[in-house]
Amino acid sequence: MDRLRIVQIGSGNVATHLSKALKDAGHHIVQVVGRSLENAQALGTQLGTAFTNSLAQLDSEADLYIISVADGDIPNVASLLPKLSGVVVHTSGSTPMETLKNTSDRCGVFYPLQTFSKLRDISLKGVPFCIEATDRDVVKTLSKVAQSIGGVPVEMDSQQRRWLHLMGVMSCNFVNHLFRISQEVGQSQGIGFSILKPLVEETISKAFDNGPEKSQTGPAVRGDLDTMGRHLEMLVDFDGRWKEIYGLLSKSIMKAGGMSPDKLDI
C-alpha cells in the first residue's frame, strides 16, 4: 500500500477516529488543523504531529486533505483553502462533492457510514466508506485508503449518499433515541435498560437476516388496540412527544401491515 502524507482538517469525533486509524495503518498525518487551537493541539499531540488553528499555515505539500468538520462549516472551510495540488475530500454524508470544487482539481468524498463518539474506541473493520471523486484515479486512491484501515469502499454519488445519510439517521440516531425513551421509562419503575439487550440483539439479527418487512412483531402489527391503548395511557406522565411518537409509529406499523391506522384513537 502507498503511504500517504495526510493533513487532517477538523479535530472532532470523526477527525479523531479517522486520523488515528490512518496513522495506525502506516500513513503519515503531517498536520492537524482545528478551529480551536486547544482541540487541534490535543489531537496533534495524540498523533505526535504538527497542529495549527490557522489555515494560513496549512501544509501545502500533502497528498490528501481530509475535511472532517460540522456539515454547515464545510463551505466556509472550502472557501478559505488555497488551491491545492493534493486530493481534497470531506467526510460528510449530506454535503455534495461540488462544495469542494475550487479547492483542487482532484477532490472527492470519503464518508464512513458509522457513528463516532469521543471516549469510545471503535474498529473501522467492515465499515462502508462511501467514495465519490472527480476522476477514476482519485476513486482508486480513496478506495485503497479505505481498505488500508479495514473499511469497505463503496462508490456512490452525492445524490445516493444523501439518501444513505437519511437512512443512517433513521436506523442509528432515531433508534438510539427510542432506547433513551425506553431507558427513562424503565428508570421510573426501577427497571434497568440492560435487560433489553438480548431482545434488541435478536431484533437486529432478524432484521438483517430476514429483512425488516418480514420481522415486524408486537401489538401494532397484531392490531391489538387494547394493549396499544394501555401503553398510550402509561405514557401520559412523560414528555407529551413520547405519547405522540408511540401513536405515530404504531399507526405507521398498522398501515404497513395492511390495517386502517384510524382504528387507533390518538
Add this chain to the structure above:
Amino acid sequence: MDRLRIVQIGSGNVATHLSKALKDAGHHIVQVVGRSLENAQALGTQLGTAFTNSLAQLDSEADLYIISVADGDIPNVASLLPKLSGVVVHTSGSTPMETLKNTSDRCGVFYPLQTFSKLRDISLKGVPFCIEATDRDVVKTLSKVAQSIGGVPVEMDSQQRRWLHLMGVMSCNFVNHLFRISQEVGQSQGIGFSILKPLVEETISKAFDNGPEKSQTGPAVRGDLDTMGRHLEMLVDFDGRWKEIYGLLSKSIMKAGGMSPDKLDI
C-alpha cells in the same frame, strides 16, 4: 433438574419456540391445545405428542400448563379451563397474573422478553424470563424451568412487567419499523438495507456499553437545521407519516439535548 409434564395451550410463535426448547431440555410436553386443529396438529406432530382443539379434552394431570395465546384471548381461555391442580401460567407481557386466578391455586406468569417469528430458530440462551407467581414454591419451579432452557429468571410483578413490555415495544417493534422505513427509502434509490449493518451494530453496542443518553449522534442533537430540513423535503414523496415521524423524533432528540424543538419547522 425436575422433568415436568407440560401442556402447551396455544400453537403460535411463542408456543412453538417455547415448547420445542422445553422438549429439547428434557421436559415432557404431554399435549398441545390449539384453537385451530390444523395448527395444534402441526405443533403436536413436530413435538411427537398429543394434540387437540378442545379444552374439554384437556389432560388434567400435568405439572404445568403454559398459555401462549394472543393477549386478548387469555381471559377467555382462562374462563374455559377447569380448576387444575398443576401450575397454570401465561407468557404475556401486558396481562396481569390475576387473569388466571380461577384456573388454579398455583398460577403465575412466565414472560420471555424476546421477539419470536415463525421460520426462524432462535436460542433462548440469556433471554430474561419475567416470573411472577402466587407463592414462592411456584416462583422456584418457574425459575428452574427458565434456567433449564438457558433463560435468566427475573422476578417481576404484573405492574413492572407491563412497563417492561412497553420498553420492549419501543426498543424492538418500533426499531424494526424504522429499519423498514430505511429499507424502503433505500430501495427507491437502489441502496440495499444491508449496508447499514455495521452502523446499526455499533449503535446497539454503544447504547448498551455507554448508555443511550451518552450515545446520541446525528443532525438533531447537533441542532443542524439545514440537514434536517433537507431530509424532511426528501421524505415528501413517501407516506406522509414518515415525514411526521422524522420531525417528531428529531424534535424529541433536540429537546432531550437541551435545545428548543420549535426551531425545527414542521
